[in-house]
Amino acid sequence: MTTAFLHRRVTLIDVAINWTVxxxxxxxxxxxxxxxxxxxxxxxxxxxxxxxxxITIAVQKVQHPQWHQIFLRAVGANWLxxxxxxxxxxxxxxxxxxxxxxxxxATFVALALDHVVANMFFIxxxxxxxxxxxxxxxxxxxxxxxxxxxxxxxxxxxGAMYWYLYLTGTGGVSVGFNLGSLDTAMxxxxxxxxKKKGEREGQVTEGLAPNDDEDDKLVGQDSLPHSGAQLTSxxxxxxxxxxxxxxxxAERMKGGSSTEDEKV
Numbered sequence: 001m002t003t004a005f006l007h008r009r010v011t012l013i014d015v016a017i018n019w020t021v022x023x024x025x026x027x028x029x030x031x032x033x034x035x036x037x038x039x040x041x042x043x044x045x046x047x048x049x050x051x052x053x054x055i056t057i058a059v060q061k062v063q064h065p066q067w068h069q070i071f072l073r074a075v076g077a078n079w080l081x082x083x084x085x086x087x088x089x090x091x092x093x094x095x096x097x098x099x100x101x102x103x104x105x106a107t108f109v110a111l112a113l114d115h116v117v118a119n120m121f122f123i124x125x126x127x128x129x130x131x132x133x134x135x136x137x138x139x140x141x142x143x144x145x146x147x148x149x150x151x152x153x154x155x156x157x158x159g160a161m162y163w164y165l166y167l168t169g170t171g172g173v174s175v176g177f178n179l180g181s182l183d184t185a186m187x188x189x190x191x192x193x194x195k196k197k198g199e200r201e202g203q204v205t206e207g208l209a210p211n212d213d214e215d216d217k218l219v220g221q222d223s224l225p226h227s228g229a230q231l232t233s234x235x236x237x238x239x240x241x242x243x244x245x246x247x248x249x250a251e252r253m254k255g256g257s258s259t260e261d262e263k264v
Contacts, residue, residue, distance in 0.1 A: 001014070001015045001018050001019065001155075001159070001169070002015070002154070002155035002156075002158075002159030002160055002163070002262065003159045003160075003162065003163045006159070006160060006163045006167075007163060009169050014194065017153075017200045023116075023147070024122060026117045027120050030117065030121040030124070031120070031124060031212040033121065034121050034124050034125050034128065038125060038128075038174060039125075039128050044129060049128040051130070052129075053123070054125045054126045054128075054129045054131075055126050055130055055131040056126075057122050057123075057126055058122060058123045058125070058126020058127060058129075058131040058133055059126065059131055059133070060112075060130070061112075061114065061119060061122065061142060062123060062133050062137065062138055062141050063132075063133065064142075067141060067145050068145070070114050070141070070142060070145040070146060070149070071145035071146075072149065073113045073114040073146060073149065074113070074114045074115065074116065074145060074146040074147075074148070074149025074150050074153060075109075075114040075149040075150075075152050075153040075157070076111070076113045076149075076153060077108050077113035077114055077118075077153060078148070078149070078150035078151075078152075078153035078154040079153035079154065079157045079158060080104040080105070080107055080108040080113070080153075081104065081105065081108060081115060081154065082153065082154035082157075082158035082159065083104050083158055084100065084101045084103075084104035084105050085101075086158055087100040087101075087104075088100045088101045094097075096107050114142070114145075114146045114149070115146065115150060116143060116146035116147050116150050119142055119143070119146055120143075121239075121247070123138050123142055133237075138234060181210065188192075207223035
């Protein structure tokens with residue numbers, strides 16, 4: 001979202017809405033899993049050591065470090081997590097994506113850095129098991145510095161940094177996927193657009209951009225694309241120039257003066 005905002009693809013309100021919904025959605029999911037599945041499910045009741053470990057983790061994350069230390073750890077945590085997302089997107093094969101995600105995430109966990117979403121499970125779990133921490137103290141001492149640090153770590157050191165390195169000074173960036181042999185499940189899983197072209201005997205399915213003709217249809221309705229076709233995945237279509245998000249906020253606010261297939 002930081003990169004999209006800096007590149008004028010979304011507004012500050014869009015960023016705020018996205019972060020707010022993401023924050024409370026993660027909080028609700030973490031508390032549900034902690035209380036219903038782990039707590040009422042009695043996962044830690046059978047082994048006393050599990051409950052003791054949960055209390056120890058909560059105390060070590062909230063009570064022992066100072067406020068600024070949690071903040072700095074949170075910067076490093078989301079720096080690594082966001083970097084994992086960035087290099088996984090940069091990878092093509094499924095195996096490469098898995099390996100790319102694993103190293104930064106494993107480093108963040110091994111260093112015991114503070115990510116607000118991860119702490120939404122660990123610290124409430126420790127409170128549930130009897131850790132001497134109040135909800136208000138957890139919010140002030142852990143959640144607030146973690147949120148602020150995560151925003152800087154991911155937004156500044158990854159989002160803004162790579163925007164500055166790769167997107168500053170550029171105009172509209174056309175994002176598409178020339179898939180070729182369809183190496184990954186994600187690339188092949190989106191709606192692939194094509195157009196029938198009767199150049200040979202029978203019908204040959206040729207992958208084309210979705211705005212090339214009005215009679216475009218989804219692949220899979222009556223035939224399969226040949227591997228040499230130039231295809232555009234659903235993600236490529238959404239992020240390409242035909243998407244409203246390929247224009248700046250000011251251009252989208254002009255209303256009907258711009259055509260849908262106009263480039264930035």
